[in-house]
Amino acid sequence: MQSSVRQYLQTMQETLGQLPVDKIEQLIEVLMEARLYGRQVFIMGNGGSASTASHFVCDLAKNTRRPNWPHFRVLGLTDNMAIFSAYANDEGYENVFAEQLSSLVEAHDVVIGISASGNSENVLRAIRLANKFGAYTVGFTGFSGGELARISRLNIHVPLDSYEQVEDIHLMLEHMIVVAVKQRCEAATVLPRSMQAPYTLDAGMASTPDMHQDTALQVAAQRTSDKARRTMQMLAEISQEFAGKLDLHAMLQRVLLLTLESVGAVSGSIMVLNGEGDVMDGALAYNGEVRTPNPEQLNQIIEEGLAGWVIEHRQPALITNTSADPRWMQRQEEYGERSILSVPLMTADRVVGVVTLGYPQAGRFTMEDLAMLTAIAVTLSYSFNEKREAAR
Numbered sequence: 222m223q224s225s226v227r228q229y230l231q232t233m234q235e236t237l238g239q240l241p242v243d244k245i246e247q248l249i250e251v252l253m254e255a256r257l258y259g260r261q262v263f264i265m266g267n268g269g270s271a272s273t274a275s276h277f278v279c280d281l282a283k284n285t286r287r288p289n290w291p292h293f294r295v296l297g298l299t300d301n302m303a304i305f306s307a308y309a310n311d312e313g314y315e316n317v318f319a320e321q322l323s324s325l326v327e328a329h330d331v332v333i334g335i336s337a338s339g340n341s342e343n344v345l346r347a348i349r350l351a352n353k354f355g356a357y358t359v360g361f362t363g364f365s366g367g368e369l370a371r372i373s374r375l376n377i378h379v380p381l382d383s384y385e386q387v388e389d390i391h392l393m394l395e396h397m398i399v400v401a402v403k404q405r406c407e408a409a410t411v412l413p414r415s416m417q418a419p420y421t422l423d424a425g426m427a428s429t430p431d432m433h434q435d436t437a438l439q440v441a442a443q444r445t446s447d448k449a450r451r452t453m454q455m456l457a458e459i460s461q462e463f464a465g466k467l468d469l470h471a472m473l474q475r476v477l478l479l480t481l482e483s484v485g486a487v488s489g490s491i492m493v494l495n496g497e498g499d500v501m502d503g504a505l506a507y508n509g510e511v512r513t514p515n516p517e518q519l520n521q522i523i524e525e526g527l528a529g530w531v532i533e534h535r536q537p538a539l540i541t542n543t544s545a546d547p548r549w550m551q552r553q554e555e556y557g558e559r560s561i562l563s564v565p566l567m568t569a570d571r572v573v574g575v576v577t578l579g580y581p582q583a584g585r586f587t588m589e590d591l592a593m594l595t596a597i598a599v600t601l602s603y604s605f606n607e608k609r610e611a612a613r
Contacts, residue, residue: 245377245398263295270341336362477491486586560581
């Protein structure tokens with residue numbers, strides 16, 4: 222007779238091979254998109270599933286942080302015992318998650334409900350509410366899947382009828398997803414210059430040591446993106462021009478035009494900061510024309526606009542609709558921008574500048590555009606720094 226331990230392990234091994242890999246990968250894509258677009262992620266569960274939810278929140282919030290990547294905006298609906306118990310006492314335990322969501326959730330946020338049975342009433346009510354708000358709802362279920370499997374937009378089902386084993390695999394799923402997210406971000410992390418090897422664009426182009434191999438741009442290039450390849454060629458051109466005798470201001474104007482063309486933006490700005498964090502130079506562009514803003518304009522953009530937020534938080538930003546985002550200074554509507562990308566220029570632990578691009582149509586920019594601009598910003602950061610060091 223097989224021991225209970227061996228039987229438990231055998232059942233786990235067999236079930237792991239039956240997991241819906243395509244749906245797990247779909248959730249990873251959804252989370253990556255939420256991260257880049259600044260959308261919120263809410264996670265909830267009861268009992269053992271509450272522990273998994275808290276674990277998931279912790280891992281997404283802390284363990285996925287990487288340079289040049291925005292942090293996850295993730296909240297656990299099981300973790301604030303004061304508000305949890307208040308709603309349970311006054312509104313009923315079945316409403317503890319929905320009541321919290323009602324004042325927080327927005328369209329396109331991600332709401333994950335974890336329930337082995339798939340029939341936890343408080344999870345179901347929260348998922349129904351999230352669906353009404355237009356959020357992307359996800360269920361982690363076991364047994365038959367229950368009602369949660371039916372009402373969730375994406376359901377990841379563990380085909381077991383043991384609470385212990387279902388909860389084991391739910392925690393494993395959380396770890397699988399976090400590891401996958403980390404690996405994707407690491408593929409876009411810049412290696413220290415001393416660890417980088419020269420990168421050759423093609424047989425007809427010389428090796429350029431200033432190109433940084435492990436950036437989001439090359440991830441895009443590996444996906445056979447023609448836009449990424451054109452951008453890499455432009456960056457090679459920028460690197461060569463930086464090695465020339467152009468002064469910093471002329472270089473800013475040239476870089477801004479090349480970046481607009483590469484990403485497909487209509488308007489944009491680029492600003493460089495000195496060691497004290499003050500704006501030392503900058504340029505604005507619209508429809509292929511570049512102008513030099515006065516110091517007051519540059520300072521106003523930094524103090525009141527999205528660029529200031531990006532510098533303060535040291536994070537890229539993607540705004541799909543400026544009219545709905547308080548970080549966008551409304552007086553910046555001079556060119557009617559609706560979609561915005563903004564990325565900090567950084568060397569070591571210091572922000573040395575910021576580049577911002579705009580387009581008049583809402584929803585124009587994608588995750589690939591943000592990854593591409595991040596890669597451009599990385600190369601520019603090092604080039605600007607080297608230019609300044611050489612001028613000393």
